[in-house]
Amino acid sequence: APAVTTTRHLPTDMSHDPIVIAPSLLTADLSRLGEEVAALEVAGADRIHWDVMDGVFVPNITFGPDVVASARAHCTLPFDAHLMVAEPGLLLRRWVEAGCERIVVHAEAGPHLHRSLAEIAEAGARPGIALNPATPAGAIAHVLDLVDLVLVMTVNPGFGGQRYLDTMAGKISQVAAWVRGVNHAVEIQVDGGVGADTIGHARAAGATSFVSGSALYRHEGGPAAAIAELRARCTADVLVGSDA
Ligand code: DX5
Ligand code: ZN
Numbered sequence: 170a171p172a173v174t175t176t177r178h179l180p181t182d183m184s185h186d187p188i189v190i191a192p193s194l195l196t197a198d199l200s201r202l203g204e205e206v207a208a209l210e211v212a213g214a215d216r217i218h219w220d221v222m223d224g225v226f227v228p229n230i231t232f233g234p235d236v237v238a239s240a241r242a243h244c245t246l247p248f249d250a251h252l253m254v255a256e257p258g259l260l261l262r263r264w265v266e267a268g269c270e271r272i273v274v275h276a277e278a279g280p281h282l283h284r285s286l287a288e289i290a291e292a293g294a295r296p297g298i299a300l301n302p303a304t305p306a307g308a309i310a311h312v313l314d315l316v317d318l319v320l321v322m323t324v325n326p327g328f329g330g331q332r333y334l335d336t337m338a339g340k341i342s343q344v345a346a347w348v349r350g351v352n353h354a355v356e357i358q359v360d361g362g363v364g365a366d367t368i369g370h371a372r373a374a375g376a377t378s379f380v381s382g383s384a385l386y387r388h389e390g391g392p393a394a395a396i397a398e399l400r401a402r403c404t405a406d407v408l409v410g411s412d413a
Contacts, residue, residue, distance in 0.1 A: 186377040188403045189356065190396050191218040191249060193382030195231070195329035202236065203243035212392035216247040218360070218380045219269070220329075223254040226278055227327035234263035241268035249273060249318075251299060251360065251380075253326045257285050265292045273297035273320050276308040286315040299360070301326060302334055306343035313351050318378070319344050323371065324361030330383040333362030338374040345375025365398050372403045379403075 192214050197205040206217055219237055224230040237248060247270040257274040264272055272294045274285050282298070289296040297318035298309055302325055309319055321341050324331040341359060348355040356378045359371040364384025371379065381399060388395030 186356075188372075188400055189215045189358070189378035190399050191216045191358070191378065191380045192385050192392065192396075193218045193220050193251075193329060193360070193380050195220045196382045196386040202240045206240045206244035206246070209392055210244045210246050213396045214246060214392070216249055216270075217244065218382075219248060219250045220382075221250055221252050221254060222327065223256075225255040226275065227253045229327045234260055234267040237264070237269060238267035247271065249297070251320065252278070253299075254278065258288055261288055261292045261294075265294050269294060271295040271297055271318065273299050273318065275299045275301065275326075276304055277301055282308075283312055283315070286312055290315065297356075297358075299326075300340070300344075302337060306340045306347065309344065309347065313347060313355065314353075317354060318356040318358055319348065320358045320360050320380075321376070322361050323359050323363065323367075326361070331362055333364070333367040333370075335367070335370055338370065341371060341374035341376050363399075365395075365402055368399050368402045 192209050194205060194217065209217060220231055222229040222231040248268055249271040250264050250269040251273045253275060255278055257278050272289045276282055276298055286296040296316045297320055298312060298316050299320040299322060300308055301322050321337055321344060323334045323337045345357055348357060357376045358378035358380065359376040360380035363371060363379045363381045368379055379399060385392055385395040
């Protein structure tokens with residue numbers, strides 16, 4: 170693996186890292202977004218994951234900055250914008266003005282990833298990098314110093330409700346190993362098909378942060394029960410017993 174900063178300040182065992190549950194709004198009732206983000210805060214979510222799609226980088230089209238801004242006053246949780254867009258720099262300041270604390274761009278969105286991540290920080294947001302399933306973990310090697318979140322996609326981006334790709338376990342572990350080698354905290358997030366039956370697999374591979382959309386909204390107990398079950402599935406005893 171390409172050399173990254175090797176100063177070791179992070180605990181080698183990340184089992185003490187807090188578990189982050191970031192619901193995706195893709196499967197929410199989009200006619201009531203303000204109420205939906207308020208309900209997710211009450212349900213115990215840590216932050217809101219906005220799946221932004223431009224119909225070019227991915228076939229679907231979803232939210233613009235004005236939609237995000239309209240929901241901002243209804244919830245105090247941090248907003249993460251997951252930009253599945255071909256030109257992530259286009260609306261950068263608008264995302265920040267809309268109230269997004271973090272902006273996650275895809276390693277595959279154009280040739281200037283390093284510049285995009287630096288521009289996000291200059292705009293006052295926390296930069297994150299997302300990797301599509303076929304993109305090797307090595308894509309983060311020369312930009313890990315610029316981010317505090319790496320998002321490993323466990324579906325091909327574009328739509329909610331897809332099946333979790335368990336073949337991503339090795340990549341999650343590779344990212345976790347590199348993150349342990351840098352001297353700042355980097356959240357390892359998994360996004361796509363995450364539910365009660367798959368979160369243990371992703372946690373065991375080294376992820377500590379999880380986006381969940383359809384599994385959370387389909388849970389018969391509602392979002393609060395879904396979030397509680399997702400957290401419970403990440404505890405050590407469950408992991409030891411799991412076949413993850
Ligand atoms: C897919 C999105 C993901 C995810 C959320 O493009 O980036 O956030 O699919 O939905 P579920 O949890 O239903 O896969
Ligand atoms: Zn997403």
